[in-house]
Amino acid sequence: MQYQGHYKNAPKHYLAVDCVIFGYENYELKLLLHKRPIQPQIGGWSLMGGFCGEKEALETAANRVLRQSTGLKDIYLEQVQAFSEPDRDPAARVISVAFYALIRIDKHDAGKVDEMGARWCSLDEVPELIFDHSDIVEKAKERLQMKASLELVGKELLPDEFTLTQLRRLYEAIYQRELDPGNFRKKVLGLNVLERLNTKNTEESKKGAFNYRFRPNSEELNGHERIIKI
Amino acid sequence: MQYQGHYKNAPKHYLAVDCVIFGYENYELKLLLHKRPIQPQIGGWSLMGGFCGEKEALETAANRVLRQSTGLKDIYLEQVQAFSEPDRDPAARVISVAFYALIRIDKHDAGKVDEMGARWCSLDEVPELIFDHSDIVEKAKERLQMKASLELVGKELLPDEFTLTQLRRLYEAIYQRELDPGNFRKKVLGLNVLERLNTKNTEESKKGAFNYRFRPNSEELNGHERIIKI
């Protein structure tokens, strides 16, 4: 710390992370929200968040928040951006760095969620959120759409085995529009990252649909192929 | 500030902005760098940066840094992301939020640049940078490529009037590969955001090429059309 003197006139700031936690259930994309337990705006719907520790990377802080609220480790996390309007939090000047996370709802710890007073909300009916959290959700959604258009998402949101219809419904939830079943199937299989299993899922159709899984060591897509035109 | 008590146990952090300033000159994309005037790593090549003020939005801080180093106001700026590895700056724990800026080199204040000990470096031959600034440049470049593929950039980097060849060369510099002149021309004109002027530029060819400019109030592209497949 021998040089810190050069910085000592610089102001210091509260620094928080806010996590937009996406999950997929019942053909819907959902968001994990909770009622803010502290002032200001106590009781208002809020993203999961927390302060960044003294010597903690923001990514680490976001992972900590996720573990606390879902019990999960090793979650897929991506930084969205920093939100720094001076008055975004009326109580104090807090800069927040937003992340989005993709969660398998079937795997998460429902107990932890209850304990935090949290709830999964359908993305179509997100309640009014505190501060600028609605803006944060909007940006996170854009980023997720961008990611899903550049590579096949699903590993993080679906069970290990899934049908192509389930995958298509996930994409329909992400883009909030319908996709042609036949064309989606051809496009996705052409990417060569899925592997058909010999088992069938008969829960969602009479005929039964083959299960697929992500090929274990597929070297992902070549470059920047688009899955879905957006 | 009546609620600030809830936050008082949270640590406070130094918060900086670092600007990746892109300019275009002599068929090359360039970066404005300077020799760091303070310890640590005094004299090392560095991005333009500064601390975020007490009540200042990060975007405002970045604009301030830009004005100080180029004399320009109202610059195109986009946030890249926050960099927060605890040891990224060996002197103190500083979180940095990176921005990239697009500058018209012909318009900027060369005097200010000199005064700051700054230099325009070709993007192909960026020297070794301090801290994690090379990572920051890499991310900024990706973001610029993404932006340029989604909408026609140039307003921010080229003179008011320019030829299609100049625009193509800019894109070649951004993507670091050659583009077919005929195809580029057709694609770009099809976007309907350029307006042909009656003047010609004869400096770069014997025949002379028509000047174009961005149509004053064109409502940009429809959705997410791709200019260049990347």
Place this chain on the structure above:
DNA sequence: CCAAAAGTGTTGAGAGTACACCCATGC
């Protein structure tokens, strides 16, 4: 049998690519 999802095939429109080709002009 019927409805509904699974899965395959066909077709046409449009975009991207790789060129060939003429034009204008400074040297």
Place this chain on the structure above:
DNA sequence: GCATGGGTGTACTCTCAACACTTTTGG
């Protein structure tokens, strides 16, 4: 004349979107 960039046209390929059609099976 010829090299160079400006500018246009063409032809092939590929992808995407729309939709027809067959399969399977529970009710």
